[in-house]
Amino acid sequence: MKEKKFNWEAYVFNMMEGYGLDSSPEQRDLIVQQLKMIEALAQGFVDFDLPMHIESASIFRA
Amino acid sequence: MIKDFPETATLCSALIRSGEVSALEVAQCHLERISQLNGELNCFTTLTEARAIAEAQSIDQLRARSQPLPALAGVVYSVKNLFDVQSQVTLAGAKIRLNDKPADKDAYLVDRLKGAGAVLTGMLNMDAYAYGFTTENTHFGVTRNPHDLRCVAGGSSGGSAAAVAAGLSHFSLGSDTNGSIRVPASFCGIFGLKPTFGRLSRSGAFPFVSSLDHVGPLARNVSDLSLIYDVLQGHDPLDPAYANRSLDMTSATLHQGSEGLRIGVLTDYFEKWADPRARKAVQMAANALGAKDAVVLEHTEKARAAAFVITGSEAGSQYLNELRQIPEDFEPLSRERLLAGALIPAAWYHKAQRFRRWYQAQAAEVFKHFDVLIAPATPCSATEVGAPTLKIGSIELPTRPNVGLLTQPISFIGLPVTVAAMWPDAGLPIGVQLIAAPWREDLCLRAAWTLEQSKVAESRLKTF
Numbered sequence: 011m012k013e014k015k016f017n018w019e020a021y022v023f024n025m026m027e028g029y030g031l032d033s034s035p036e037q038r039d040l041i042v043q044q045l046k047m048i049e050a051l052a053q054g055f056v057d058f059d060l061p062m063h064i065e066s067a068s069i070f071r072a
Numbered sequence: 073m074i075k076d077f078p079e080t081a082t083l084c085s086a087l088i089r090s091g092e093v094s095a096l097e098v099a100q101c102h103l104e105r106i107s108q109l110n111g112e113l114n115c116f117t118t119l120t121e122a123r124a125i126a127e128a129q130s131i132d133q134l135r136a137r138s139q140p141l142p143a144l145a146g147v148v149y150s151v152k153n154l155f156d157v158q159s160q161v162t163l164a165g166a167k168i169r170l171n172d173k174p175a176d177k178d179a180y181l182v183d184r185l186k187g188a189g190a191v192l193t194g195m196l197n198m199d200a201y202a203y204g205f206t207t208e209n210t211h212f213g214v215t216r217n218p219h220d221l222r223c224v225a226g227g228s229s230g231g232s233a234a235a236v237a238a239g240l241s242h243f244s245l246g247s248d249t250n251g252s253i254r255v256p257a258s259f260c261g262i263f264g265l266k267p268t269f270g271r272l273s274r275s276g277a278f279p280f281v282s283s284l285d286h287v288g289p290l291a292r293n294v295s296d297l298s299l300i301y302d303v304l305q306g307h308d309p310l311d312p313a314y315a316n317r318s319l320d321m322t323s324a325t326l327h328q329g330s331e332g333l334r335i336g337v338l339t340d341y342f343e344k345w346a347d348p349r350a351r352k353a354v355q356m357a358a359n360a361l362g363a364k365d366a367v368v369l370e371h372t373e374k375a376r377a378a379a380f381v382i383t384g385s386e387a388g389s390q391y392l393n394e395l396r397q398i399p400e401d402f403e404p405l406s407r408e409r410l411l412a413g414a415l416i417p418a419a420w421y422h423k424a425q426r427f428r429r430w431y432q433a434q435a436a437e438v439f440k441h442f443d444v445l446i447a448p449a450t451p452c453s454a455t456e457v458g459a460p461t462l463k464i465g466s467i468e469l470p471t472r473p474n475v476g477l478l479t480q481p482i483s484f485i486g487l488p489v490t491v492a493a494m495w496p497d498a499g500l501p502i503g504v505q506l507i508a509a510p511w512r513e514d515l516c517l518r519a520a521w522t523l524e525q526s527k528v529a530e531s532r533l534k535t536f
Contacts, residue, residue, distance in 0.1 A: 044409055055423060
């Protein structure tokens with residue numbers, strides 16, 4: 011399968027515009043850096059094969 | 073000086089009962105110590121002096137009338153400034169809350185403590201929004217570590233830990249989403265308890281990440297911690313995460329210690345991200361508890377990452393409206409992190425929550441064979457104020473997001489943890505986590521009690 015990379019610069023610019031958030035290029039760059047760092051971390055579980063029936067734990071009972 | 077007064081909650085309460093000291097004297101002594109030391113430490117953001125005096129006097133009146141005194145009669149405490157205190161503004165460490173209206177009633181846990189006769193002296197500094205591990209707050213200042221003023225107290229409940237370590241309170245309340253009780257307890261050399269997710273009510277505590285937020289106590293010894301935790305338990309349907317279980321008291325079984333407990337040592341991830349002093353602290357605890365088995369909890373790196381995503385996403389969502397309206401009033405150290413969090417793809421958040429359920433089941437398998445697991449609480453001891461990075465072996469990591477990398481995977485699945493204060497050498501303290509299966513706070517407290525009784529773990533009151 012062809013690897014598709016996030017275009018974080020475009021994503022952040024459009025999302026910030028969409029939300030009506032004022033931002034400077036420097037601030038958008040900081041946010042892009044944050045998201046790239048989160049993406050690098052998240053790949054571990056985002057790509058992890060979970061059994062299909064595993065439900066979300068958002069209503070969490072230990 | 074505080075050293076002339078009972079240092080522990082249990083002793084304080086006993087001396088007040090016997091009439092050797094009055095609750096008012098104890099409260100005034102603490103208030104005086106706060107006025108002497110808070111300028112340097114910056115633990116308190118709000119003092120509740122009048123309330124403290126009134127609460128202490130009511131205890132003394134009860135005694136004067138020979139009426140029974142409640143469990144924590146005259147014991148002095150303070151709370152992280154995200155718990156509602158009647159007539160005070162709840163700041164949650166944030167400038168954007170300064171103009172909020174004062175709380176019309178106490179948070180559930182504060183109400184429990186009031187009912188138990190404890191005396192509230194004030195509200196404590198924290199990282200803005202509880203988003204951080206160092207209590208370096210641009211708007212309310214840095215809380216400094218009583219054991220080395222050049223260093224941070226840890227966070228986000230930094231004021232809560234420093235106040236207890238410096239003898240400004242017998243105990244305090246904090247919150248822990250990713251490590252915010254355990255990290256500052258480790259850095260300040262005291263004991264902390266993060267109970268099972270859903271065990272203690274969060275009603276009246278300002279939320280940060282609702283699906284990960286816990287609340288709990290910090291204290292200078294294990295008996296106090298256990299007693300306070302027992303008082304805090306109660307039924308409260310107002311917190312939707314509260315699990316309506318039986319109350320499981322821990323004080324009566326504390327003296328059983330680690331007798332009969334199957335104790336293992338978490339390795340792999342928890343070893344990789346610990347510096348030599350953190351590893352030594354774990355080894356000392358393992359030796360004292362007779363723990364010989366190494367335990368690997370697989371996929372912990374992923375668990376930490378998933379906790380990171382859930383945190384960013386829920387925190388960003390929580391503050392999105394205010395970020396749109398008053399971005400300039402936000403903590404500059406967190407603003408872009410919150411904005412980035414608000415933009416995390418929903419698919420990742422959902423996968424993180426599903427992974428959480430799966431990882432919880434993996435941990436449950438481990439607890440079929442063990443009662444308590446030992447791990448370092450922090451990768452290293454307290455870092456210097458403003459330190460941009462911390463070093464683990466040859467690896468350098470940004471400080472602010474990484475101090476909690478050993479606590480995050482555990483709170484992610486809601487397990488109860490006691491942090492025990494260790495002193496591996498003549499330097500700063502560092503904590504170990506004693507982790508139990510869900511709802512078994514009694515077991516991790518018993519293990520901590522054994523460490524304390526064997527003098528392997530202790531808090532050292534900073535007398536100045």
